[in-house]
Amino acid sequence: MKLDKSAHIRRLPFLANFDDAAAFYQREKDPFYLAALMVQCWLGGLVLHAAAQYAGKKNPKERALQSGEAWRSFSEMFGANPDSGQSYLLACLFQFSASDDSPGNSLR
Numbered sequence: 001m002k003l004d005k006s007a008h009i010r011r012l013p014f015l016a017n018f019d020d021a022a023a024f025y026q027r028e029k030d031p032f033y034l035a036a037l038m039v040q041c042w043l044g045g046l047v048l049h050a051a052a053q054y055a056g057k058k059n060p061k062e063r064a065l066q067s068g069e070a071w072r073s074f075s076e077m078f079g080a081n082p083d084s085g086q087s088y089l090l091a092c093l094f095q096f097s098a099s100d101d102s103p104g105n106s107l108r
Contacts, residue, residue: 015033021036032092036096039093046073
């Protein structure tokens with residue numbers, strides 16, 4: 001898939017809680033905002049877990065950052081099952097990462 005670099009990339013609105021996401025969902029008639037809040041919560045949990053590992057375990061050999069925590073928490077948050085259709089979730093993840101102020105922009 002090729003991205004059109006000239007296309008306008010919209011900014012994600014500030015979603016502090018479920019009520020904010022639900023309000024954008026109602027106004028825009030787009031459930032993406034509910035998914036975006038869940039993605040933000042999932043990523044935030046991973047950041048907190050990693051920060052706790054660094055703060056609590058000064059010896060790098062004691063840290064367990066490559067333990068599958070991201071997949072475990074993703075599965076819990078989204079009920080990910082390889083056998084079920086996840087195309088809408090993947091579309092939301094793509095839209096989230098393509099937004100103007102997404103944390104993923106540092107990877108481009």
